[in-house]
Amino acid sequence: MNINLAIDRLRELLGEEKVLTAPEDLYVYGYDSSIVYTGRPWAVIRATSTDDVVHVLKVADEYSIPIIPRGGGSSLTGSSVPVNGGIVLDLRSMNKIKVYVDDGVVEAEAGATVDEVDRECRKYGFMFPIDPASAEVATIGGTIANDGGGMRGARYGTMRHALLAVEVVLPGGKVLQLGSPVYKQALGYELAQLIAGSEGTLGVITRGWFKIVPLPERLGRILAFFNDVEDAAKAIFMIRRRGLNPLILEFLDDITLQAVESVYKLGLPQAAAAVLADVDGPHESIERLINTFRNIFEEFRAFKVEVALTPEEMNRIYMARKAAYPALSKLYPVVIIGDICVPISKLPQMVKAIKSIASKYDVPIAAVGHAGDGNLHTFTGLNTASGDEWDRGCKANDEISLIALELGGSVSAEHGIGIQKKYLLEKEIKYRGSEYALEIMRQIKRIFDPKGILNPGKLFD
Amino acid sequence: MVDPLNDLRKYVDSCKKCGFCKAVCPVFRSSGYIETAGPRGRMLLLQGLLEGALKPNNYLSRRLHCTLCGYCSIKCVSGLELTEAYLIGRHYLLSNGVVLPGIKDLISNVVSLGNPYGVGSGIKSMWIDFLEERPAKESKVIYFAGCTTAIRRPESAVAAYSLLKSIVGEVAIVEDEPCCHSPLYLAGDWSRFKEGVLKVIKSIKNAGGSVVVTTCPACTRSLREYARNVGVEHDLSVYHIVEYLRELLNQGRLPNLELEATITYHDPCELGRHMGIVREPRELLNRIRGIKLVEMKASGLESNCCGGGGLYLPLDPEGSMSIAINRLNDLPDGVKYLVTACPSCEVQLSRAVQTVNLDIEVVDISEIVWRSLSRSN
Numbered sequence: 099m100n101i102n103l104a105i106d107r108l109r110e111l112l113g114e115e116k117v118l119t120a121p122e123d124l125y126v127y128g129y130d131s132s133i134v135y136t137g138r139p140w141a142v143i144r145a146t147s148t149d150d151v152v153h154v155l156k157v158a159d160e161y162s163i164p165i166i167p168r169g170g171g172s173s174l175t176g177s178s179v180p181v182n183g184g185i186v187l188d189l190r191s192m193n194k195i196k197v198y199v200d201d202g203v204v205e206a207e208a209g210a211t212v213d214e215v216d217r218e219c220r221k222y223g224f225m226f227p228i229d230p231a232s233a234e235v236a237t238i239g240g241t242i243a244n245d246g247g248g249m250r251g252a253r254y255g256t257m258r259h260a261l262l263a264v265e266v267v268l269p270g271g272k273v274l275q276l277g278s279p280v281y282k283q284a285l286g287y288e289l290a291q292l293i294a295g296s297e298g299t300l301g302v303i304t305r306g307w308f309k310i311v312p313l314p315e316r317l318g319r320i321l322a323f324f325n326d327v328e329d330a331a332k333a334i335f336m337i338r339r340r341g342l343n344p345l346i347l348e349f350l351d352d353i354t355l356q357a358v359e360s361v362y363k364l365g366l367p368q369a370a371a372a373v374l375a376d377v378d379g380p381h382e383s384i385e386r387l388i389n390t391f392r393n394i395f396e397e398f399r400a401f402k403v404e405v406a407l408t409p410e411e412m413n414r415i416y417m418a419r420k421a422a423y424p425a426l427s428k429l430y431p432v433v434i435i436g437d438i439c440v441p442i443s444k445l446p447q448m449v450k451a452i453k454s455i456a457s458k459y460d461v462p463i464a465a466v467g468h469a470g471d472g473n474l475h476t477f478t479g480l481n482t483a484s485g486d487e488w489d490r491g492c493k494a495n496d497e498i499s500l501i502a503l504e505l506g507g508s509v510s511a512e513h514g515i516g517i518q519k520k521y522l523l524e525k526e527i528k529y530r531g532s533e534y535a536l537e538i539m540r541q542i543k544r545i546f547d548p549k550g551i552l553n554p555g556k557l558f559d
Numbered sequence: 560m561v562d563p564l565n566d567l568r569k570y571v572d573s574c575k576k577c578g579f580c581k582a583v584c585p586v587f588r589s590s591g592y593i594e595t596a597g598p599r600g601r602m603l604l605l606q607g608l609l610e611g612a613l614k615p616n617n618y619l620s621r622r623l624h625c626t627l628c629g630y631c632s633i634k635c636v637s638g639l640e641l642t643e644a645y646l647i648g649r650h651y652l653l654s655n656g657v658v659l660p661g662i663k664d665l666i667s668n669v670v671s672l673g674n675p676y677g678v679g680s681g682i683k684s685m686w687i688d689f690l691e692e693r694p695a696k697e698s699k700v701i702y703f704a705g706c707t708t709a710i711r712r713p714e715s716a717v718a719a720y721s722l723l724k725s726i727v728g729e730v731a732i733v734e735d736e737p738c739c740h741s742p743l744y745l746a747g748d749w750s751r752f753k754e755g756v757l758k759v760i761k762s763i764k765n766a767g768g769s770v771v772v773t774t775c776p777a778c779t780r781s782l783r784e785y786a787r788n789v790g791v792e793h794d795l796s797v798y799h800i801v802e803y804l805r806e807l808l809n810q811g812r813l814p815n816l817e818l819e820a821t822i823t824y825h826d827p828c829e830l831g832r833h834m835g836i837v838r839e840p841r842e843l844l845n846r847i848r849g850i851k852l853v854e855m856k857a858s859g860l861e862s863n864c865c866g867g868g869g870l871y872l873p874l875d876p877e878g879s880m881s882i883a884i885n886r887l888n889d890l891p892d893g894v895k896y897l898v899t900a901c902p903s904c905e906v907q908l909s910r911a912v913q914t915v916n917l918d919i920e921v922v923d924i925s926e927i928v929w930r931s932l933s934r935s936n
């Protein structure tokens with residue numbers, strides 16, 4: 099492999115300004131949003147078209163150079179870190195978006211952020227169904243690759259559920275469109291879905307086509323506080339059993355509420371847990387729906403219920419949820435963000451387990467959940483990313499993942515595997531007695547990427 | 560002064576690298592989304608310097624020269640004042656002999672000619688010739704025009720002075736008004752800034768001043784904030800003109816104002832985000848009878864930058880103009896005046912308006928108030 103020859107070749111093909119090799123650029127592109135993973139690429143290429151990507155993958159194939167696709171670099175698991183050197187392929191500049199209103203489809207280039215796509219859809223009375231908290235930074239390519247989700251997950255799932263078709267470039271420069279931009283397709287193996295969650299290890303995504311959903315006619319928001327986690331959980335089960343389908347249904351534990359209150363002074367009461375729900379529908383239905391939710395919350399002994407119907411009020415009570423990560427971030431220099439999924443019925447057990455793990459490792463852990471789909475995020479606050487305190491934080495985080503597994507859940511819900519969860523992925527697959535699944539994944543990887551140049555060191559070894 | 564690298568540690572150690580700051584950074588966007596040109600990139604560069612993995616050099620310095628608009632700090636989940644960290648970084652680089660060519664010229668202009676534009680003092684004081692009468696040389700209240708207002712927007716200086724004079728009576732200006740030296744602070748040359756700002760304070764005091772009113776947020780910050788940052792304490796009351804006029808309004812000393820126009824207001828980053836002066840200009844504008852104030856699509860603390868601040872403009876005129884043009888996308892429909900309260904914003908936005916050929920006049924708030932006063936009297 100002669101990296102200098104390859105870089106010279108790429109400069110010729112793409113032009114000087116798209117190839118970065120200054121030590122400062124290489125240092126910066128060695129990071130993503132994960133805390134401890136870091137690497138140093140040999141070069142950074144800023145692609146502005148599928149043709150650019152084709153050139154890069156041809157040259158990379160010829161010279162066997164690792165390629166690390168990158169969007170917003172907001173991955174929490176180290177998945178966009180160039181741990182083995184190579185070329186970081188930055189797709190952020192590829193950000194064209196087109197809404198096909200009559201088809202209910204949006205086409206977006208890989209580098210557009212989820213928020214940019216959502217804002218474009220809103221111009222036409224639609225919204226992008228997937229709403230990661232990192233939407234302003236996370237790109238379409240990165241969010242497909244990590245199979246990201248958000249608060250609306252219970253209703254709309256993760257990225258793969260909105261994905262209709264995807265354009266990918268394979269090592270050697272072959273361009274494929276996998277899937278078709280229509281709502282139904284029975285075309286044998288779902289290769290587009292295979293790309294979702296592949297974390298840049300199978301191909302470089304250059305664009306995607308997605309289902310979009312109409313903007314709700316009206317929204318209402320309700321926030322209820324409980325003295326007992328079990329009561330909050332029972333209220334959540336009852337919401338589902340009564341056939342209600344809120345747009346979002348979020349759970350907040352006591353540590354989260356305390357942290358938010360101590361930083362933002364919102365006037366939140368002391369509570370063991372809170373549940374936040376958004377209901378949507380025709381104008382006249384909202385008050386009725388809100389009342390149904392209120393009744394359920396009160397049935398399960400909510401001691402305070404706040405309702406918001408105007409955008410201002412809604413923003414105010416949403417702060418309790420939105421401020422969870424910023425509050426912890428202001429209180430602690432280092433915050434480990436956890437991501438697990440459990441069967442919804444196991445939420446109270448999981449929350450209890452998190453509490454005992456926190457006290458076992460003597461670290462503060464706040465739990466916030468997409469209660470509608472069983473996805474819990476933990477925020478472990480630490481003063482440092484090294485030494486004993488860091489070790490305890492990491493152990494606590496891993497133990498939480500293992501408990502999720504025991505409760506019938508998964509070690510990763512929407513943040514992916516990257517480097518951080520490689521061993522947990524293996525554990526989960528083994529736990530289910532399906533070791534061969536890992537072998538299938540390895541074989542699939544070899545078909546797409548025989549030389550193993552795409553994002554090496556991620557997902558599995 | 561303390562060790563700048565040590566000062567950086569608290570910022571670098573608390574940065575979560577979430578990248579939420581990038582979403583609003585005008586320089587990240589105008590660079591074509593180069594990570595190194597965004598706020599998270601800048602924080603990582605500072606981390607690299609701290610670790611010793613990166614060495615002080617021009618490229619790194621270039622990347623630390625953003626517009627200092629401060630929108631990144633609003634987005635920072637850790638609540639860090641990121642622009643402070645960039646400034647410490649600039650100071651560290653300059654202390655290590657790294658000064659970018661464009662910045663070197665600017666510093667030498669300030670030091671040798673008393674303004675960053677490299678013009679003679681005669682040009683800077685030319686606006687005075689447009690006043691109805693020579694201003695007083697001594698007074699408790701000093702109007703401090705600042706280099707950008709005096710040289711680039713003399714009509715704003717004339718309006719501001721005339722306005723103040725007509726309301727408070729006696730207002731003086733400092734003879735051979737020195738530069739507030741904010742460019743030196745922003746360039747990281749803190750020791751020469753300190754010398755400079757001491758001279759400014761002395762010249763104001765020599766003119767009998769205890770109250771200083773400026774039309775330039777950079778001058779306000781220089782005297783109010785940067786001076787303190789380098790250990791210079793003084794007892795001057797320093798106001799930006801919108802604060803001062805608002806105070807006069809509260810005291811019932813503002814005369815009737817009247818102007819028939821639909822206007823919008825651009826919040827200068829230094830005034831709004833950095834000094835929190837967001838309500839005052841609006842209260843003032845809403846006080847003018849006949850004015851209909853329509854907000855821009857992004858305003859207040861979440862206003863978008865004009866590209867003119869932070870010493871970014873001399874280093875990347877094209878990028879700076881693309882930021883200004885982008886800001887025009889936030890204009891509401893049907894406005895006649897785009898009002899602002901900073902001469903740099905005014906210059907930038909006027910050029911942008913000309914470039915894209917929009918039918919809208921960019922004016923300083925003092926001019927609007929002055930026009931509405933002249934009209935109504």
Ligand SMILES: Cc1cc2nc3c(=O)[nH]c(=O)nc-3n(C[C@H](O)[C@H](O)[C@H](O)COP(=O)(O)OP(=O)(O)OC[C@H]3O[C@@H](n4cnc5c(N)ncnc54)[C@H](O)[C@@H]3O)c2cc1C
Nearest residue numbers: 169170171172173230231237239240241243246247298303
């Ligand atoms: C504070 C915070 C909150 C977050 N909240 C959420 C949340 O609510 N929901 C959620 O799902 N995630 C969340 N995340 C995680 C992260 O934002 C998502 O995983 C996001 O989708 C990653 O997108 P990105 O563009 O930043 O990808 P990157 O970090 O750039 O890359 C992620 C992975 O995708 C690959 N990749 C990137 N672009 C391409 C491409 N074009 N082709 C092929 N592979 C590619 C990379 O190689 C890497 O493996 C959060 C992160 C942070 C820091």
